[in-house]
Amino acid sequence: MPQATSEVAPAxxxxxxxxxxxxxxxxxxxxxxxxxxxxxxxxxxxxxxSRLLHTPLMSLTNAISAIAVVGAIIVAGGKDYPIWIRVMxxxxxxxxxxxxxxGFLITDRMLxxxxxxxxxxxxxxxxxxxxxxAGGKA
Amino acid sequence: MPPIxxxxxxxxxxxxxxxxxxSLHWMGDPKTARRGVYAGVLGMSVAxxxxxxxxxxxxxxxxxxPIALAFGPGIWLSHVKLTAVPQxxxxxxxxxxxxxxxxxxxxxxxxxHDEPAMLTKFRVLAILVEVLLGFLTFTGSLIAAGKLxxxxxxxxxxxxxxxxxxxxxLAFCAVLIMGALLMANPTADHAPWLFIAVIVIALNFGWMLxxxxxxxxxxxxxAILNAYAGLAAVAMGFVLDNKLLIVAGALDGSxxxxxxxIMCKAMNRSFTNVLFGAFGxxxxxxxxxxxxxxxxxxxxxxxxxxxxxxxLVVIVPGYGMAVAQAQxxxxxLYDALKKKGVTVKFAIHPVAxxxxxxxxxxxxxxxxxxxxxxxxxxxxxxxxxxxVCLVIGANDVVxxxxxxxxxxxxxxxxxxxxxxxxxxxxxxxxxxxGFAGIDNQLYFLDKTRMLFGDAKAxxxxxxxxxxxxxxMH
Numbered sequence: 001m002p003q004a005t006s007e008v009a010p011a012x013x014x015x016x017x018x019x020x021x022x023x024x025x026x027x028x029x030x031x032x033x034x035x036x037x038x039x040x041x042x043x044x045x046x047x048x049x050s051r052l053l054h055t056p057l058m059s060l061t062n063a064i065s066a067i068a069v070v071g072a073i074i075v076a077g078g079k080d081y082p083i084w085i086r087v088m089x090x091x092x093x094x095x096x097x098x099x100x101x102x103g104f105l106i107t108d109r110m111l112x113x114x115x116x117x118x119x120x121x122x123x124x125x126x127x128x129x130x131x132x133x134a135g136g137k138a
Numbered sequence: 139m140p141p142i143x144x145x146x147x148x149x150x151x152x153x154x155x156x157x158x159x160x161s162l163h164w165m166g167d168p169k170t171a172r173r174g175v176y177a178g179v180l181g182m183s184v185a186x187x188x189x190x191x192x193x194x195x196x197x198x199x200x201x202x203x204p205i206a207l208a209f210g211p212g213i214w215l216s217h218v219k220l221t222a223v224p225q226x227x228x229x230x231x232x233x234x235x236x237x238x239x240x241x242x243x244x245x246x247x248x249x250x251h252d253e254p255a256m257l258t259k260f261r262v263l264a265i266l267v268e269v270l271l272g273f274l275t276f277t278g279s280l281i282a283a284g285k286l287x288x289x290x291x292x293x294x295x296x297x298x299x300x301x302x303x304x305x306x307x308l309a310f311c312a313v314l315i316m317g318a319l320l321m322a323n324p325t326a327d328h329a330p331w332l333f334i335a336v337i338v339i340a341l342n343f344g345w346m347l348x349x350x351x352x353x354x355x356x357x358x359x360x361a362i363l364n365a366y367a368g369l370a371a372v373a374m375g376f377v378l379d380n381k382l383l384i385v386a387g388a389l390d391g392s393x394x395x396x397x398x399x400i401m402c403k404a405m406n407r408s409f410t411n412v413l414f415g416a417f418g419x420x421x422x423x424x425x426x427x428x429x430x431x432x433x434x435x436x437x438x439x440x441x442x443x444x445x446x447x448x449x450l451v452v453i454v455p456g457y458g459m460a461v462a463q464a465q466x467x468x469x470x471l472y473d474a475l476k477k478k479g480v481t482v483k484f485a486i487h488p489v490a491x492x493x494x495x496x497x498x499x500x501x502x503x504x505x506x507x508x509x510x511x512x513x514x515x516x517x518x519x520x521x522x523x524x525x526v527c528l529v530i531g532a533n534d535v536v537x538x539x540x541x542x543x544x545x546x547x548x549x550x551x552x553x554x555x556x557x558x559x560x561x562x563x564x565x566x567x568x569x570x571x572g573f574a575g576i577d578n579q580l581y582f583l584d585k586t587r588m589l590f591g592d593a594k595a596x597x598x599x600x601x602x603x604x605x606x607x608x609x610m611h
Binding site: 027028031034035038039041042043045046047048049050051052053054055056057058059060061062063064065066067068069070071072073074075076077078079080081082085086088089090091092093094095096097098099100101102103104105106107108109110111112113114115116117 | 155158159161162163165166167168169171172174175178179181182185186189190192194195196197198200201203204205207208209211212213214215216217218220223226227230231233234236237238240241243244245247248251252260360361364367368370371372374375376377378379380381382383384385386387388389390391392393394395396397400486488493494495496498499502503505507508509511513
């Protein structure tokens with residue numbers, strides 16, 4: 001078995017399917033480029049986020065980093081995997097999906113609360129208090 | 139199989155990556171931030187569907203069941219009290235780390251048994267980084283969440299022992315050596331055992347790194363763990379040769395990095411200092427040396443009169459406000475003062491609370507408009523004009539020792555200049571020194587009056603006196 005893998009002969013119906021054949025050294029350099037550029041974009045974009053929103057920012061990036069879900073789906077649902085590996089994938093899928101659901105929901109819940117001026121509901125509240133106070137004054 | 143499907147999937151990933159970038163871009167402004175969430179949801183949905191559509195993904199039940207099960211805890215975790223958001227965040231870092239670690243492990247063993255040719259040196263390196271960061275983040279974040287939740291069996295105070303850094307260093311060297319051996323020969327007979335040993339060390343590394351860190355440093359720790367979780371996703375991207383994972387992970391990683399830099403700057407400390415120097419160790423002995431000073435306490439009635447006669451009131455909230463759940467009472471106080479024509483501003487220190495932006499969220503929950511929440515650098519020039527500075531459960535972030543006392547452990551940390559206000563009222567639960575165990579000279583100034591008691595009760599009384607008094611003046 002190790003022989004067949006160390007020398008991949010073109011005539012050999014190799015165990016490695018052709019879909020994976022492109023993963024050469026050059027590809028990794030491309031991926032490193034993507035990583036570098038994405039990091040710079042990340043720095044630029046995140047630096048502009050107001051300090052006001054750092055907590056929601058953190059829960060949003062939490063949800064986004066649950067992109068590990070992609071790997072989890074491949075492992076949990078891939079056709080060739082033995083059960084015990086599939087179980088790891090399923091647990092990973094559960095964990096990242098929990099992060100996706102809770103991360104996006106709580107971010108939205110927090111952002112809904114940020115208001116630049118008192119909204120109608122609280123305005124109504126204050127006007128009620130104001131009426132009360134005015135009554136007291138009179 | 140027409141080659142069109144793989145191309146479509148890659149294009150879908152491209153759209154997903156763009157959506158994530160838009161998501162964070164829109165997050166920059168409170169006005170567009172919610173749009174950012176929708177972009178994120180869209181990007182994530184596209185990514186999930188595209189992956190699910192891959193021809194090699196055939197076992198649909200194995201996908202549907204975990205996804206369905208995840209909605210329960212997911213929704214539950216999104217409805218925690220806002221004071222519990224720091225521990226929720228730490229917990230989800232733990233989940234993220236666990237997912238990355240498990241996928242890395244699964245991939246390694248799959249390739250080891252079925253396609254050893256896939257285990258190139260570069261890919262083994264990527265798997266090792268993924269597994270190390272993933273499992274380290276898992277246990278580290280669990281401990282952080284436990285500390286934030288104030289679980290009884292996890293010490294709040296830094297937990298240190300002699301030679302701690304040496305043990306950590308040795309563990310790190312062991313991982314390096316085992317990693318090098320694995321890379322040299324990823325398919326050897328002993329390789330699986332080495333791999334499992336790396337996992338075990340990574341799991342132990344996580345809690346060993348976080349246990350020595352005290353509660354006051356949690357904002358930094360959470361941000362660093364955020365960065366680790368992102369980098370674990372990047373490593374997974376290298377393992378799976380998936381550029382969407384790399385982009386999303388890099389965005390997350392840079393967010394964590396920037397937040398931790400901000401947190402470190404706000405405490406005038408370096409990364410290494412936070413990670414390897416336990417806080418609050420040197421401070422306890424300086425307490426004993428200082429002679430007992432007298433607090434001047436005052437009743438809430440008198441404080442309310444003082445507040446009502448002020449023109450500018452600056453409120454400095456801290457972790458104490460969160461613990462006492464006092465944000466809604468604070469809102470009542472804010473309303474009562476506004477009604478009397480007093481200008482009220484909230485001075486927010488970057489490390490107030492237990493995570494970045496913690497105070498802002500709590501005050502937003504109480505429907506205080508964010509335009510009245512002012513950052514430290516903006517409020518400090520205004521402090522001499524401030525008539526009354528009301529400190530609610532904050533301590534170190536207003537301690538003038540940070541400016542003046544070179545021997546203080548917090549010397550050099552930027553603070554909110556509460557001591558420059560014309561008068562100071564400080565609400566404090568007890569007469570003990572604060573979290574870090576450092577005495578605060580602010581409390582002993584002539585212009586300072588203490589209001590002892592639970593923050594929620596005291597603020598509530600102040601608000602009550604103010605609105606009751608409004609009829610008479």
